[in-house]
Amino acid sequence: MQLADKDLISIQETRLLLKNAKKAQVELAQMSQCQIDRICKAIKDAAMANLERLAKMANEETGFGVIKDKIIKNYFASQVVYESIKEMKTVGIVSSDEVKKIFEVAVPMGVVAGLIPSTNPTSTVIYKALIAIKAGNAIVFSPHPTAQNCIIETVRVLKEAAVAAGMPEDCIGCVTEITLEGTAELLKNKDTSLILATGGEAMVKAAYSSGNPAIGVGPGNGPAFIEKSADISLAVKQIIDSKTFDNGVICASEQSIIVEKETEAKVIKELIKQGCYMLSQDEKKQLEKIMMTPKMTMNPKIVGKTAAYIAEMAGIRVPGETKILVGVENRVGHDVAFSREKLCPILAFYIEDDWQKACERSIEILNKEGVGHTMIIHSQNQEIIKEFALKKPVSRLLVNTPGALGGVGGTTNLIPAFTLGCGAVGGSITSDNISPLNLLNLRRVAYGVVELDEIRKNVERESKGQLARTVSRDVALDQAVEDKLDRMTDVIFEKLRNQLNI
Structure with a gap:
């Protein structure tokens, strides 16, 4: 047949x-x-x-x-x-x-x-x-x-x-x-x-x-936090290098930027200087219409495309040499397109009061999508880096490096790999870069190194020792109680003698 x-x-x-x-x-x-x-x-x-x-x-x-x-x-x-x-x-x-x-x-x-x-x-x-x-x-x-x-x-x-x-x-x-x-x-x-x-x-x-x-x-949705001590110009360059590499299709690439309020203007200025386009709120709404399918999955038509191509799809006019489309966001959720994974040159931009709030925001983003995968921090403050390392639900925290190439081991000393484990928190069997x-x-x-008789003797010896220590401790406690009662009795009799003038 x-x-x-x-x-x-x-x-x-x-x-x-x-x-x-x-x-x-x-x-x-x-x-x-x-x-x-x-x-x-x-x-x-x-x-x-x-x-x-x-x-x-x-x-x-x-x-x-x-x-x-x-x-x-x-x-x-x-x-x-x-x-x-x-x-x-x-x-x-x-x-x-x-x-x-x-x-x-x-x-x-x-x-x-x-x-x-x-x-x-x-x-x-x-x-x-x-x-x-x-x-x-x-x-x-x-x-x-x-x-x-x-x-x-x-x-x-x-x-x-x-x-x-x-x-x-x-x-x-x-x-x-x-x-x-x-x-x-x-x-x-x-x-x-x-x-x-x-x-x-x-x-x-x-x-x-x-x-x-x-x-x-699992899906990558890594936020990149630019902490105020960072070399902002270099941090922006590395984020652009990463997000435009192969037009952003590597899952370890950055999906959002988080900044502190005091450096907001400086970071935006640097993004524009290096070729990014900051969307107006109306333009952002236009772009959101084509970023996801009706089922709120990533629109395959924008995956791996250039920023200019995607902008034209959305009916937005941008300079032809635009590298990344950036939209200011303040929400996180399944139906919030900018807070989701975007395998193309689009970035969300979050502004927080301080690094603690940035820490909370990154956890919120990751827990909605991308948990267990990758996060990036740009900072010279080792204490803050350690705080992020201790608290972020990711398998890779990349420091002062592009996310896409850092995560796969290209610009870091992680094991070179195109399969990145996300650990138990991300539903994976391992958190390793797979080798x-x-x-x-x-x-x-394994060769035998001890006989059963010897194990029995050790257990018996330890048991007797433990019993002896327990008895000794109990005797000591009993003596201590007896001594305390004697002292209390002496005090009581002394008080009685004084009262009776004996």
């Missing part, structure tokens, strides 16, 4: 990819660290040889972002990620402690399901392929339907190079018949060992409710 319906074809393709990947992964798991590393280098080299071509494909197919920035993201996902993981021990015995007599063996998860978003399609494929294979796992990719061609081509390029370097052929696979039913099969299939989910909130929730282990990323170490288990081999 030949399948005709697309959903059935997609499900069957997914099942076959998983079945073959599971068999191939058994072979991959037998390889040495040297062999695994050779495959990873081949993946990196293939990506590096195709940086520009894949970036152009992603831009042309999705209409998102900036080609030159997508080239940088592909470079980051290949060369930078590779350099960060190449010395990791991920095969065989990875650590040992002679004193405690324990050693640890790396155990691959098995088959990873890699969900790929349309915002960072080619770079996310490169990154996930590298970390999955480095950890000894096979990976089956599920492309976003609006970026399927560039994703499928990226997978083809990487797989070809990896197989030539010795990888079992089916360790990297990609669904080509893309349907919701096929994606659901990938998430729920018994051959899926772990889901690595990067995408919209609905997709991440589906991953966590699939019944299989999952590492997902190969998150994609393997550790088998702990």
